[in-house]
Each structure stands twice: as C-alpha cells, then as structure tokens.
Amino acid sequence: MADKILKKLYIKVWRQKNANTKGKFETYEIENISQGSSFLEMMDIMNESLVAKGIEPVAFDHDCREGICGMCSLYINGRAHGPDTEITTCQLHMRRFEDGETITIEPWRVGAFPVIKDLIVDRRSYDKILHAGGYINVNTLGNLPDANNILIPYEDYEEAMDAAACIGCGACAASCKNSSAMLFVAAKVSHLAKLPQGQVERENRAKAMVAKMDELGFGNCTNTGACEAECPKSISIAHIARLNREFLSAKIKD
Amino acid sequence: MSNFLSSSIGKKLIMSLSGLFLVVFLLVHLSINLLILFDSTGGLYNEAVHFMGTNPLIKVMEPVLAIGFIVHIVYATILTLQNQKATPTKYNVTQKTKTFSWASKNMYILGFAVLAFLVLHIIQFYVKMKITDTAPIVEATGGHDGYKLVTDLFTQHGTLSYVYCAVYVLAGILLGLHIRHGFWSAFQTIGWNNYTWKSRLFTLATIFAWVIAIGYSILPLYMTFFL
C-alpha cells in the first residue's frame, strides 16, 4: 500500500541567528510529503526547498538517525521528540501528522542548554555532569579479571542495563517544568551503583554529579514525572529515588 | 553540612520531612475534630480541646509546628524561585507532556491557597482561644467552649455560615490535592521508592488524600446542614 501524501504542511520553526541574538518563529509551507517519510526527512525536504528559495536552511541537530546518539533534540507540538512515546525525533514518522496541519518545532527550553542556532542547543552541560563523576577509573596494569567472569545478580543486571540505556538526549530536562536534570543524573548514577565496577567511586559519584548539576543551573526535581513520560528509553523515576538514596547516604557518612 | 542543605536534594529533603511532619499534624487535628460528630452536646470535643490546651507536650509542639510551617514555606519559595530561574524561556506551544497529576505541577499555588485559608482559620479560632481570649466559656469547668465556637461559626452567621462552610470544604479539597502529590513525593525524595513501591505509594497517597479531603469537609457540612 502506498503511503498517503500530505499535500500541504505549515512548519512553524524557531529561527535564531546565534546565541546572542533574539530569535523568532517563522512559518514555512511545504508540499507533498509522504506519510512514510521520517520527521527528519521532512526537515531535509523543507531545507532543500528553503535553499531553492534563497533562504538559509533551518539548523537542527541529528547524527545517527536510529535512536542511539541522542542528538535530535526537537520539541514538536508541545512535546519533546514529538507526539509518540519511547522514541527520539529521528524515529518519528510523518504518519503521525495530518494534511494541512501546522507543526510547531521549538528548541529545548532549558536555561542550562542555551540555544546556539535555530533549533540547536548547547547540551554540553550534560557532558560536564558526566565528567564530574559519571565514569569508573580503570588501572590496566596487571591482571584484570574478564568482565564476563564477574557474576552479577540478575535483577541488578537488569536495573543497571535499564539505566544504561540513557542516551543523554536531554528530553528529561526539556520536558520538565523545572528544567531538572535528575533523570539523566539518576540514570548514570544508578547504572554504575548497580555494578561491581562502579563501587570504588560510588559515594563520591552521587555527590559530585549532583553538585555539578546544581552548579550548572538545572532546577530542583519536584517529582512531576514529565521526564519519565518523555524519556525515549523509558527510564523510570525509580532511579531518581536511588539517586536520592545514594546522595543522602553519602552525605550522612561525611 | 552547609553545602548539603544548599544542594538541590538537601533542600528537597527538608521539604519532604517538614511536609511529612505537617501531615502528622493534620492527622492529629482531624481525629480531634471528628469527635464533634460523636457527641452533639460537645462534651467530648471540649475535653479534647482542654487536653490539647493544657498538655505540656502539646505546648512544646506548638512552636515546633509553627517552625515546621515556616521552614516548609521558606524552602517551597526558594525551590520554586530557583526552578523558575532554571527555565528562563517558556515553550510557545503549551506543554502536552503527561505528568503524574495536575497537583504535581502546581504545588506552590496549592500551598499558598492552603496558607490563605490557614490565616483565616487562625483568626477564627486560634486567636480567639489563645490570644484575645474571646472564645465562649464552659460554665461548669471555666475552660473554653471550643464546641460552641466551632458550631456557632457554621450555624449562627446566616448566609455567611454557608460561605464559611464552602470555604472550609474548598480548603479540604485543596489540601487533599496537595497531599495527593506531596505524600508519595516525600517518600520518593527520601529515596524510599522503587519499581514495586511506586504504584503502592500512588495508591496510598490517593487513599490518604481522600481521607484528608473528606475528613476535613465532612465537619463543616455536618455542622452547617445538620445542626
């Protein structure tokens, strides 16, 4: 069955020259988009038509286009990554939209993720939080045990793997009314807290990452659950409870 | 320790502990109020009022409760202001993301509505009993007739009594909403939550919120319409 063609769409996008200028919305009309195409393909087609008209194409982030890199940070019609749940923007298809619809695309609106250009935001503050403690130190001198030989209880492995699915896309902070990065930090802390390799830096990790998160100006979590609803990897706020435990017990031991 | 209390999770912990403390107060307060239902002469209720007015432990707890409220409100304000600052630009299209509840996004507004009610409530009762000493007296014991003070408010002021009734019922509902989110959220903040407990805590919070909302609404309704 051939895909339906959307004869006309109105794309309302945020245009901003650079970090220092004020931006504004522009609406572009595009025609004949197959419902079988992906959302980012639609963006490409739109940009080609803009170039043909001598208008500068809309800048947006994307890389893998298969839901693993976390780059495609678009806020579409009031939701991070658009109307579907458990997907990134690059996994969204045009069959979710109707002919004649106006689609509003905004950049992430988080103080700690400033807009660099159009729809591209600077998400490096997540990297900075990772640098503060989201790693393990390994000493590669001598005989390291093979990771596969270290036995882990099944439940721990499952929970660690669920948390490890985080791709750092930023949808959690973007959909949070408080711009809180807690789900991201929780995923990283939880992932390593559940594995033997993560034990050495365990106490310091939660403290250092939370301190960095606060310093960078992310908001305070009020447990609204928006992050969990929009996370493309369905990371549960149960991990935030673990982060709270890790943080509080590390602080009590101080 | 100082950087613990200024960290985001530290501040949240203070919110949750002060909130849970206020929840305990609400329960004690509610159970005493409900005595009104069980003795229409008011004797039972007045005994409780007398006990609460004279018991040394309660005397100690009174300022602690006031501090609890102040801490809760001060931290609520700090957190809310910081959260607004963290999101300098709002989205153009209103957010369509599902959250756990409407209350979860409007705790400050709900809190302030409760606070406004609290001021009225304190003027109507606490001030009369403890400060101006203008509450009615039980002839036999010389103690305050709390029962008469309460029931008069809801029966002896004509139309205004109905307004008071409506305001008290509304406050009960708003408090219920605050607690519907606050109760489970406090446990999440302390870290007492996981995959299994999440739905249990939701259910507990819902039941608990209904108990508070119905419990606090039933009394003004009973007094206005059945006394």
Ligand code: HEM
């Ligand atoms: C009897 C009265 C009250 C009770 C029982 C109560 C209870 C609670 C509880 C249990 C929480 C959850 C804490 C957490 O998420 O960790 C909470 C949160 C909150 N309360 Fe209250 N509260 C009361 C009055 C107030 C008042 C008067 C305000 C006023 C401004 C207020 C503002 C807030 C706010 C803004 C939050 C959310 C804080 C956050 O999650 O960061 N509350 N409350």
Ligand code: SF4
């Ligand atoms: S927790 Fe989910 S929403 Fe947040 S960065 Fe990781 S994958 Fe994205």
Ligand code: FES
């Ligand atoms: S482009 Fe990589 S996740 Fe969407």
